[in-house]
Amino acid sequence: MIYGVISDVHSNYEALSAVLDYLEDLGVDGWICCGDLVGYGPDPDACLDRIRALKNLSIICGNHDLAVLDRLDLEWFNQYARAAVVWTRSHLSDANRAFLEGLTARLNTPDFTLAHGTPRNPAEEYLMSPLQFRDNVPLVDKWPLFVGHSHMPLLFRYSEADADKIESRFLDDKEEGLPRIYGGVMAPVALNPGSVGQPRDQDNRASCGLYDSEKGTFRVFRVPYDIGAVQEKIRAAGLPEYLALRLAYGQ
Numbered sequence: 671m672i673y674g675v676i677s678d679v680h681s682n683y684e685a686l687s688a689v690l691d692y693l694e695d696l697g698v699d700g701w702i703c704c705g706d707l708v709g710y711g712p713d714p715d716a717c718l719d720r721i722r723a724l725k726n727l728s729i730i731c732g733n734h735d736l737a738v739l740d741r742l743d744l745e746w747f748n749q750y751a752r753a754a755v756v757w758t759r760s761h762l763s764d765a766n767r768a769f770l771e772g773l774t775a776r777l778n779t780p781d782f783t784l785a786h787g788t789p790r791n792p793a794e795e796y797l798m799s800p801l802q803f804r805d806n807v808p809l810v811d812k813w814p815l816f817v818g819h820s821h822m823p824l825l826f827r828y829s830e831a832d833a834d835k836i837e838s839r840f841l842d843d844k845e846e847g848l849p850r851i852y853g854g855v856m857a858p859v860a861l862n863p864g865s866v867g868q869p870r871d872q873d874n875r876a877s878c879g880l881y882d883s884e885k886g887t888f889r890v891f892r893v894p895y896d897i898g899a900v901q902e903k904i905r906a907a908g909l910p911e912y913l914a915l916r917l918a919y920g921q
């Protein structure tokens with residue numbers, strides 16, 4: 671199977687549309703979505719309508735989705751994120767709210783594991799360090815582990831040269847073939863495709879990934895989209911100006 675891997679769409683329809691079109695052109699049999707479908711951006715319903723129509727979709731929710739459903743305390747959010755959560759609550763159809771209510775922040779499948787943040791704390795912890803990766807390894811039954819939340823395209827795995835060391839680094843859009851398979855069993859590896867709708871690695875292009883489960887390969891792609899159109903919608907919706915500005919800077 672070849673999966674399109676997306677995360678942290680955050681109600682950015684222009685970015686989502688560009689990414690889905692790009693991955694579909696590459697040939698995709700299924701989809702993986704690591705949560706935070708809404709929050710920050712101006713198009714929650716349009717994004718959810720498009721995501722719900724994806725075939726063979728494995729999907730989880732993120733902390734912003736849970737906050738919109740009033741299942742996570744807004745105390746954990748900064749003022750801009752909080753304003754967007756409150757705005758999203760009154761701009762979501764009943765059908766899309768019901769869809770979000772049916773999602774969990776962690777999902778085990780026969781082929782891979784999904785957690786928005788980490789397996790041990792899927793709604794809140796950012797997987798950013800080798801130590802966190804090591805601590806979460808015993809909690810995963812099926813590799814690879816796909817995560818989101820940090821909005822950074824990242825890789826964590828045990829070093830090929832020294833099994834006691836953990837390799838931890840950013841992924842760019844020029845490398846391929848990262849996961850390793852030993853004797854038919856996928857070695858522990860955590861992969862973050864980066865954020866579709868609000869990248870934070872100073873590259874303002876939408877980020878996404880392609881996972882080939884038979885070859886055991888994963889690759890990150892960066893896709894340009896109409897940032898100006900999204901900024902205009904953010905302003906027209908009365909959402910904080912900062913949420914429009916940060917898209918141009920990729921942060």
Ligand SMILES: [Fe+2]
Pocket residue numbers: 678680706732734819820821
């Ligand atoms: Fe997010």
